[in-house]
Amino acid sequence: AQTVTQSQPEMSVQEAETVTLSCTYDTSESDYYLFWYKQPPSRQMILVIRQEAYKQQNATENRFSVNFQKAAKSFSLKISDSQLGDAAMYFCAYRATNTGNQFYFGTGTSLTVIP
Amino acid sequence: NAGVTQTPKFRVLKTGQSMTLLCAQDMNHEYMYWYRQDPGMGLRLIHYSVGEGTTAKGEVPDGYNVSRLKKQNFLLGLESAAPSQTSVYFCASSNSFPSSLPLAYEQYFGPGTRLTVT
Numbered sequence: 001a002q003t004v005t006q007s008q009p010e011m012s013v014q015e016a017e018t019v020t021l022s023c024t025y026d027t028s029e030s031d032y033y034l035f036w037y038k039q040p041p042s043r044q045m046i047l048v049i050r051q052e053a054y055k056q057q058n059a060t061e062n063r064f065s066v067n068f069q070k071a072a073k074s075f076s077l078k079i080s081d082s083q084l085g086d087a088a089m090y091f092c093a094y095r096a097t098n099t100g101n102q103f104y105f106g107t108g109t110s111l112t113v114i115p
Numbered sequence: 116n117a118g119v120t121q122t123p124k125f126r127v128l129k130t131g132q133s134m135t136l137l138c139a140q141d142m143n144h145e146y147m148y149w150y151r152q153d154p155g156m157g158l159r160l161i162h163y164s165v166g167e168g169t170t171a172k173g174e175v176p177d178g179y180n181v182s183r184l185k186k187q188n189f190l191l192g193l194e195s196a197a198p199s200q201t202s203v204y205f206c207a208s209s210n211s212f213p214s215s216l217p218l219a220y221e222q223y224f225g226p227g228t229r230l231t232v233t
Contacts, residue, residue, distance in 0.1 A: 033221070035221050035222075037224075043203065043226070043227045044227070045207075045222075045224035047221050091158070095221075101146065101163065101165055101171070102148075103148075103160075103222055105157050105158045106157060108157050
């Protein structure tokens with residue numbers, strides 16, 4: 001089974017600064033999707049950003065961007081101009097295209113934003 | 116569209132009691148999933164379904180049963196609740212491959228059910 005690793009259980013960032021959350025994954029597939037989800041204290045899971053593995057260009061969504069390194073199997077999330085509302089648990093997730101029944105999640109990174 | 120809804124949002128059970136969690140989605144998704152979330156352990160897959168009438172075991176299926184009698188509904192049952200089943204339960208749904216919809220392969224989650232077993 002594929003594994004997704006988030007090596008930073010907790011991170012903190014000053015308001016308006018930039019922070020990068022790390023994610024690595026293990027797979028033998030060549031075609032897959034990667035996602036970052038945000039879970040605020042309300043516990044609702046919210047999609048932040050997605051990346052298709054066949055695309056070399058890194059995905060961006062406003063203040064959120066990824067650094068996708070396919071050969072290194074790395075998928076980090078960069079949050080620019082951090083805001084208090086960014087404080088949440090962030091989960092990295094993987095979905096294979098060929099055997100796309102299941103999603104694989106990391107254990108999460110808890111982000112604190114310091115005013 | 117309501118997206119993915121879960122009923123109930125909170126529940127307290129005594130050990131040995133049974134209950135059913137209901138998940139409904141209105142996005143015509145083929146796949147549906149049940150996860151549990153415990154502190155420090157992320158999301159763990161309990162059971163999933165790739166279509167009406169089909170179910171499959173995930174990572175932690177013991178003590179749970181599921182049914183998918185209708186495409187839009189996915190039920191999670193606890194026949195004899197145990198304190199170890201105290202958790203937050205999430206339902207999710209997604210499109211199958213391939214999809215005619217662009218950018219359509221993520222999971223959509225319900226709001227979660229907090230279950231406490233005493």
